[in-house]
Amino acid sequence: MRITVLVVLLACIGQISAKQVNGPVDLTRQIEVTGIGKVYSVPDRFSFTLSLEEKGASAAKLNQAMGYKTKNIIDAFLDLGVKKNSIQALQVRFNPWIEYNNKQREQKGFILTRTISVTLDNLQLYEKAIDSALSLDLTNISNFNYSSSQSEQYYQASLRQALLNAKARAKDMANTLDLKLGKVISISEQSAGQAVPVRMRIQDAEMSKSYEPGEMTTETQVRVVFSLQ
Secondary structure, eight states, X not given: OHHHHHHHHHHHHHHHHHHHHHSOOOOOOEEEEEEEEEEEEOOOEEXXXXXXXXXXXXXXXXXXXXXXXHHHHHHHHHHHTOOGGGEEEEEEEEXXXXXXXXTEEEEEEEEEEEEEEEEESOGGGHHHHHHHHHTSOOSEEEEEEEEOTTHHHHHHHHHHHHHHHHHHHHHHHHHHTTOOXXXXXXXXXXXXXXXXXXXXXXXXXXXXXXXOOOOEEEEEEEEEEEEEO
């Protein structure tokens, strides 16, 4: 009985193997390409970050002094025409104030730091805003950036370019090999498509009105798989 079952099983395996060798193999014919899209734009926003610092033994007095200094800075920017919702003064940090005297560690109080972010929707204000910031009692001013208020629109435009680029690449590859391009099997986005901001140094920020923000690049990359007929 066992011999009969074994013979039948071997016969079935032989038939299946014969079909795989002699018959057509059903494999999906496809081509995978990467498309890249780039959109260039002129920035219309300018932003920078201010850092404030206060040292003292009393947390209450530090908060009071920091509040007074923060109010003066915000009022100065509001007087220039900067929108109130374009000024963010939320980040506050307390750290121990440590000094060393003859290699002896001594805590003299606390250091209170605050970060203020400012965004200008009018690039004509950037010189006055920087001059005003530099004249105030600041610890540091940094993160000078140009950006765009239309970043989402530029992203969508670069995404469309990337898809068209992928289609053109796939067609060219298929035609070169005497093949015919079929339908799209899958699409995946390979990048966030964020615009690259134009960064400045503090020396640049102090330059005259002849300084131009230049262009930003929004680049998107997609992966597209097509079938081949």
